[in-house]
Amino acid sequence: MFGIPWAGAIALLCGVATPQSTTDAACVSCHPTVAAEWSASQHRTAFTESTFQTAHRLEPRAFCRACHAPEQNPSTREITPASALGVSCRSCHLIDGEIVSGEGTVSADAPHSVRRDPDFGGLGCARCHQFDFPDSGLRAAPLAMQSTVDEHAASRHRGRSCAECHMPADAAGRASHSFAVTRDPEALRRSVRVRARRVDEGQVVLTLVAGEVGHAVPTGDLLRRLEVGAAPARRPEMATRRYLARHFGQVRQPTGIALLDELYDDRVPADGQPREVSLKLEAGRDETIVWWVRYQRVAHHRSLDPERALVDGELELASGRLLPL
Template sequence: MRTRASPAWLALWPVVALVGLALPRAAALERPAPHASRTSANAETEIPDDHACMRCHPDQTAQWRGSPHQSSYVESTFQAALAREPRAYCRACHAPLSDRGVTVDAEAAALGVACTSCHVRDGMILASTTGTSAAIAPHSFTRSAALDGVDGCAGCHDFPFPDFALRDRPLAMQRTVSEHAASPFAAVSCVACHMPRGDDGRRGHGFVASRDPDLVRAAVDVDAVRVGPTRVKITLRAADVGHAFPTGDLLRRVEVGATTVRSDGEGRAVRRFLARHFGDRVQSSGARLRVEIADDRVPAGGMRVVELDVPEADGHRVRWWVEYQRVAHQRSRDEATAEQDGEISVAGGILEPEPPR
């Protein structure tokens, strides 16, 4: 039987879109509620606030301080992006402790994604199913697979663009969790790779990924060969990475490039960017919407082969490289003009000219 959507529900859609509550994933925990630790409801259930957690758990706190989670609102790349696209929507994940006001207060900004953002749900402190407290905790807690499984990360690491109400099908802004679910690493939790245990056997809270050269280099095995006088074939095979490489924010990408090396210097560089590539399409409603044209990132458990034609390389050496890049701002549709925030050299080398046949 088909029922008509109720007018009340329809009237709510734009409001829902405005406050930025994206379509909830069936299995995911709800996105952290504003004021997760600072509402009167929490006072009633006597959940300590973030500052109290930190006073009693100095080791986790020291690792979290300065982590991408702690700086998720204050860091400069996010602030620059927010200035270009100021939306209340962004606060749900970058300043989950803020209220629904227009501005984010200094405390919520400084806390970013803090202890209660991950550990407190429905008035309970969540602990991992495998944890063993070193002492008796002065607070109650619930051992929950939702914390150490994928669900604890899903609400923030897999979500659609805020314009989903205008589309037939929402377009993912990030889809790390879906990539992980479809990968050979589906049974390995995010925590297993992103919260390595320290000397004390406890899970690390530093969450460094795209700024950790060792981790980024561990993601792929790369080799390069000449396959013609001017052609170079570069193969990237996914290694210990539980999702596409790169994943996360839409402006993460990998540059694969090569150039001719001659005695008088280097020739013109040829480059390819492995990324999610976007364009515009005009909808029947007249709205201009961003669409994903192609995704040529390295899939988890798979590989990507890039062949480059290097001008004037015949009889000369060729230098090649693979760089992981964090793009700060895609100035135009021309990917080569993007403003960059930082890069990590993943692999590179020199290929000798092919012997004359």
């Protein structure tokens, strides 16, 4: 836990000159509870964690570093004390030289000024969680790489800010900075409701509807997907699978260049409309069929064939059995 930036914090408290790495040291020393939550979050490890480092080695662009290591000059590729801060206190709270916060707690005794912005728990996330592909200038129209904010605007839960769901009150009643919802199996399971029916001997229809979630499922990075599958109960090797995600292929642009472009998006929509998935499999009338829906984190797509993706984590959201006809 005493990683490099913390060493910097100690240096600051001892009055040693402040390298860029210690930009958060003062915030951390006065806000220890928030800092402890943040230091266990994905924001803290946005640059150093292995999934990002693997992707970044394949595509080592300054564009990536501007969001994953906003405290470091984006021309530097290496892990430095500043990039190891990931998305820091200042990355979120310091806007135009002022500390900005939501309207939640209005503390009279802060030793620094706090500008209150009622939209901070939503718009404060937008500059990183909604953005276009860097080559959008070569396309007929810009293409979103992540569209969580647009999806949220179309969601049944648009009245709830991002922070309302992702920063619930901690034990002290303060907005939690551990951003743990997305790693909480129960919250992930509540994000989709699934119904399954057997249409005939070899056809199963699964209906997925978004639940307690404020955007499409999955949202965010392109390395997430839902695996929807079914198989005869005694012959799992005969499984049929589909992957719900944004699907890409080479498309010739008006400029004549072929680029990876979105072909279709079959994620579970945010607006509460059902996503129906029909799976055909070779099963007899006398066979029981098992079905499942899994949330998967992909380490690397490797190709356009979804079966070849390297999956580095998954969670079963729902599963069941359909009896013989």
